[in-house]
Amino acid sequence: MGSNKPKAVKIGICGLGTVGSGTVNVLQRNAEVIAARCGREIEIVQVGARRDNPACDTSAYNVSREIFDVATNPEVDILVELIGGTTVARELILAAIENGKHIVTANKALIAEFGTEIFEAAARKGVTVAFEAAVAGGIPVIKALREGLSANQVEWLAGIINGTGNFILTEMWEKGRDFGEVLKEAQALGYAEADPTFDVEGIDAAHKLVILASLAFGIPLSFDKVYTEGISRIETTDIQYAAELGYRIKHLGVARRRNEGIELRVHPTLIPEKRLIANVNGVMNAVLVKGDAVGPTLYYGAGAGAEATASAVIADIVDIARTLEVLPGQRVAPSGFFSDSHCSSGVLPVDDVETAYYLRMSAHDKPGVMSQVASICSDEGISIEALIQHEPGEGEDHVPVVILTSRVQEAKLQSAVRKIEALDSIAGAVTRIRVESLG
C-alpha cells in the first residue's frame, strides 16, 4: 500500500440519535486505527438528520435536514441507515439501493420484516446490505454465524438478545423484587421505553431471532412465524423455585433445526445454572451457537448503547470498504447463503415444538393428589424429572407443587395441563415455563 493508498470510502449517515452520534464519535476518535485496519480512510461526505444531536460534533460535515438527499448524493458509496422504524427507513434504503449505494443498517425490525425485499433489491443492483448492529449490539455474532462458522451445520442457537428483559430478570433474581417494580426502575434508567411492549413481550427479541435463524439455517426471514412469549408473567416465586432446582430463568430466543423443520421461539426459559449463558446478567447479551463441527460457542457483550452499537456499524463499513470494487460473488452474501441454495425446511408450528417444562401448581394438601397428576403426565408420555413439594404454611390447605418434566411435544403438554387444571384438588391455573438444557 504505502503512498499508493486506495481512495477513501465515502459514507452518508442518516439519523443522529444514540447510534448515529456514537458512530460519528467513534469514527472521529479512532480514525487512524480504523484506516490502518481497513486500508483506506472512511470519509463522512454527508449527514442526513432532522435535527442536530449535542452528543456529537457534525460542524465539519455537510448536514442535510432532508435525509433522502443522502440516498441520491452521487458522492456517497455507503448509506448508513440509523433512523429506525420500518416505513421511512425502508423507503430510504430502497431508494439508496436504486442509486447503487451499499447499505449499513442497525435496524432489526426492518431486516426481520422487510429483509427479503431489501436483499433482492440489493442483489439486482449488485450492492450489499450489512446489519451486524441489528442483533446483539456490538457483539460480532452475525459475522461469526455467516463467516466464522461457515463450515458448520448449525444445530441450534439460543440467545439472550434483549438487554432490558435480561436486566429485569437479573434484578428479580438477585434482589427478589417484583416484575412491575423493576420495570419501573428500568424505565427510569432509560433501559426500557415508556411503552415497554417491544422489550418485555419479546417482539424485539423475535426480530433478532429471525435474523439469526435465517443466517444460521439459510431459511427465509419469517418474523410472522416466531412463537413469542414475554416475561411479564414471571413471578419471583418461580425464579426462586428454579434456583432451588439448580436453574436460572432467562428470556431466550431459541432456533433449533429438527428433521421435521425449524423451531423458532422466544420465551422465558429455565437453564441449568452451570451453563455460562445462565450467568449472563444485567443488560448484557449473549448468543450460544451449537455447530456440528465446532460444538458450542458463545458470544457475549453489550447488546445496546451508543458506542457498542457503533462498533458493529463501523465494522460493517470497513468490510464493505474493503470489497468496494469487487464483484458481488466475492463478497459475503447478506443472507449468508447464495440465493439458490437456501434450506427448504419450514418453520414448525408451536404445537410441534419439543421442550422440557417447569410446572407450578397449587395442590390441595391431601393424599392422592400427586398420584393423579403423575398419572395424567404418564398418560401423555411425560416423565417427571424432578419435583418440589413443601409443607403447607400454618392454616393453609393448599401447597405449591413444582414439577420438571422430560422433553415433550407442546400439544401433549398443553393437553396434560388442561387435565391437571380440571382436577378438583388443583386450584387455579398451572404456571408453565419451558426448560432448555443447552447441553
Add this chain to the structure above:
Amino acid sequence: MGSNKPKAVKIGICGLGTVGSGTVNVLQRNAEVIAARCGREIEIVQVGARRDNPACDTSAYNVSREIFDVATNPEVDILVELIGGTTVARELILAAIENGKHIVTANKALIAEFGTEIFEAAARKGVTVAFEAAVAGGIPVIKALREGLSANQVEWLAGIINGTGNFILTEMWEKGRDFGEVLKEAQALGYAEADPTFDVEGIDAAHKLVILASLAFGIPLSFDKVYTEGISRIETTDIQYAAELGYRIKHLGVARRRNEGIELRVHPTLIPEKRLIANVNGVMNAVLVKGDAVGPTLYYGAGAGAEATASAVIADIVDIARTLEVLPGQRVAPSGFFSDSHCSSGVLPVDDVETAYYLRMSAHDKPGVMSQVASICSDEGISIEALIQHEPGEGEDHVPVVILTSRVQEAKLQSAVRKIEALDSIAGAVTRIRVESLG
C-alpha cells in the same frame, strides 16, 4: 449466481493428523452447506501425508507421500498446512508462497515465531495467510479481533487459551485434587502430552497470546518478549483461599496497552468469581476483549479437537475462496493492519507490569508480625485490600496469612516480598499469584 457459478477453489491439504483428518471429514460431510455459503465448491485436489489416517477416507483423492508436491502442484490455489512444528512447516509454507499459493494453517508456534517472515513473503507474492485455527481452536476470535472489532482501540484482552491447563485447574478446584495427580489423568485422557511442558509451563499459551496481541494492537509478533509462568506451582490450598476471597484461579494470557507500552504475559491469575470468564471450565477456551467502543466482549468454545479446529481451518478456506480473484488490498491483512500503519508501542519488561497480587505466607503466631508486613507493604506504596488469617492448628506455631494487594508495579512487589521473606517471623518463601479484576 445460479448456473453461472464460479469455478471451484482447489485446495491441497498437508498433514493427516487429528486436525487434517477432521478437516477432510467436515469438508466431505458439509460440502453442500459450505458451498452454499461460499458461493463455490471446495475441491481437495491433493493430500500430502507421510501416512494414511484411518479416521478419514482419502481414497478418492490424489494422495502424495511427499508433502512438498502440494506446494508445487500447479492446480492448488490454497495450501492447508496441518503438519505442525516450525521447521518443515516453515519451509513448506514459504515454498508454497513462492509458488503463488494462499496459505491456511493451524500452526500457532509457526505464526508466533516466524509469522513476520511468512507475512512478508506472502505480501511480496500477493497471496494471503490465514490462521484462525492457531488460536482457541474453533472460536472465531481472530476474525472478531481483525474484522468484528475493527472500529475499536483494544485496551486489553485476557484469554483462557490452553485447554489442558484449564482442565487441570478446574479439576483441582472442583475436586480438591493435586496438580500432579490431575496432570497424570490429563495425560491418560490424551489432553496432555507425555512431555507436558508446552501446556503446563505456558509456552503454548504464549504462542497464542503473541498472535492475539499482534492483531489487537498492531504490534509485531514478539514471542521472545512474553513473560511466561506456568501452573505447575499452583497448590490446592491457594485455590481454596482464592475461593474464600471470592476468586477463581485461571491460567490467563493477558495483553494490555498502557501509555508506556504493551504488557504481554502468561500466568496463573485470580479472577473475581462473578466474571463470566472465571466460570469457563474444563478444556474449554475463552477470550475476553475490551475495546474502547464496544466495551468487554467474550468469545467461548472448544480450543482443540479434530472438528472444532477443522471448523476454523475451513472458515479460512471459505474466506480466501471468496477473494481469490481480488487485489490484496481488498482482503483482510494477515496481521490485521496494513504494514505501514503498525503501532510503535514496545513490549514492556516484566518489571514494569502492574497487577494486584495474592500473597500467601507462613507467619509466626505472635503479636506484631502483621504490622511488620503491613509496614513493608506501605513503604513500597502497596495497599492491603483483603487479608485472611486463620487460627493456628493444635500444636502449630505458624499460621498461613493471605493478602490481596492493590495494583502495584512488579519491581516494587518483588522488593516488598524480598523484605517480607527476610523477616524472622516469616517461614519460607512467599507464594505470589497475580490478580486481575477484568472489570
